[in-house]
Amino acid sequence: MIDENIAQIRAFNRYYTSVIGLLDKYLNSDFSLTEVRIMYELYHYPQGMTASGLIELLNLDKGYLSRILRSFEKKQLIEKRQDNKDKRSYYLQLSETGKTIFSELSNTSQQKIVHLLSSLSDEQINELVGHMNGISSILKTSNLKKNEK
Amino acid sequence: MIDENIAQIRAFNRYYTSVIGLLDKYLNSDFSLTEVRIMYELYHYPQGMTASGLIELLNLDKGYLSRILRSFEKKQLIEKRQDNKDKRSYYLQLSETGKTIFSELSNTSQQKIVHLLSSLSDEQINELVGHMNGISSILKTSNLKKNEK
DNA sequence: TAAATATAGTTGCTTTTGTCAACTATATTT
DNA sequence: AAATATAGTTGACAAAAGCAACTATATTTA
Numbered sequence: 001m002i003d004e005n006i007a008q009i010r011a012f013n014r015y016y017t018s019v020i021g022l023l024d025k026y027l028n029s030d031f032s033l034t035e036v037r038i039m040y041e042l043y044h045y046p047q048g049m050t051a052s053g054l055i056e057l058l059n060l061d062k063g064y065l066s067r068i069l070r071s072f073e074k075k076q077l078i079e080k081r082q083d084n085k086d087k088r089s090y091y092l093q094l095s096e097t098g099k100t101i102f103s104e105l106s107n108t109s110q111q112k113i114v115h116l117l118s119s120l121s122d123e124q125i126n127e128l129v130g131h132m133n134g135i136s137s138i139l140k141t142s143n144l145k146k147n148e149k
Numbered sequence: 150m151i152d153e154n155i156a157q158i159r160a161f162n163r164y165y166t167s168v169i170g171l172l173d174k175y176l177n178s179d180f181s182l183t184e185v186r187i188m189y190e191l192y193h194y195p196q197g198m199t200a201s202g203l204i205e206l207l208n209l210d211k212g213y214l215s216r217i218l219r220s221f222e223k224k225q226l227i228e229k230r231q232d233n234k235d236k237r238s239y240y241l242q243l244s245e246t247g248k249t250i251f252s253e254l255s256n257t258s259q260q261k262i263v264h265l266l267s268s269l270s271d272e273q274i275n276e277l278v279g280h281m282n283g284i285s286s287i288l289k290t291s292n293l294k295k296n297e298k
Numbered sequence: 299t300a301a302a303t304a305t306a307g308t309t310g311c312t313t314t315t316g317t318c319a320a321c322t323a324t325a326t327t328t
Numbered sequence: 329a330a331a332t333a334t335a336g337t338t339g340a341c342a343a344a345a346g347c348a349a350c351t352a353t354a355t356t357t358a
Contacts, residue, residue, distance in 0.1 A: 310350100
């Protein structure tokens, strides 16, 4: 019984991996998925967020993140300001350029989803979104955490 | 209205990316996600499947796949037999070892899902699976295809 | 049926992505 | 003030993925 459920969940994960892959492919090659995820978080945290915060949130290696952030700085996508309480850390924010670029990315990705959805009826779309919300809300009550290795 | 839907779908994709990441992380470092996906397909295609089939199905680069298959051969996870109608292609199958190893992998991944689910009620689990099936069946009626770049 | 074109898979080379460990600077704890 | 912890950086490296040229076979076409 539970085995059955697990098998279905695994099947869904595999399937959805490819869905995400197809949609992300479209995200265009200027940024990696990781980079987009970082930009996403910064975009939605306009008050600023530290590198450690991103590491925690997105489960990234700090060295890796550090380099990505450096490249963002070089491209002037972000701005850093040092925390004057704790001089080891910096608050990161998207610059105006960064916000613009991120919005454009969003649009591209959006268009691909529009394309994907174009073959669905309004009702199917509503169902789809409903299912997604259902999954999120159930999983968010679970104790799925990054650090439980 | 539709914008709203798109935003939700994108949010779900981001969220679910991390769910999959967390579950896959557990898949242990012996095989990459791509390798596991390949093994999965071969496992469920006991009659044999060609490299081209895998490329099509999983949207892989043929050079990359070729090397992965070679490593599988070296580890004796798969067996190849040449198609005698078309000598350019080979049917690929998991060997007994390959099947065993894949099953073990499945178990590991299964356990992680059990863990994830352990904090959910039976009813929540049913709902979760129901939503997943809903998404899959809706998307499968859509025209999402690899080759629409 | 010979020449042209297409397809399956391989190989060399490169790029991208990610990991690990050591290190600097600052903070916190004892 | 010494020991320990944390934020972020850097160097070295490994794993994952992509690209293009190539070989061998198949298929199409003139």
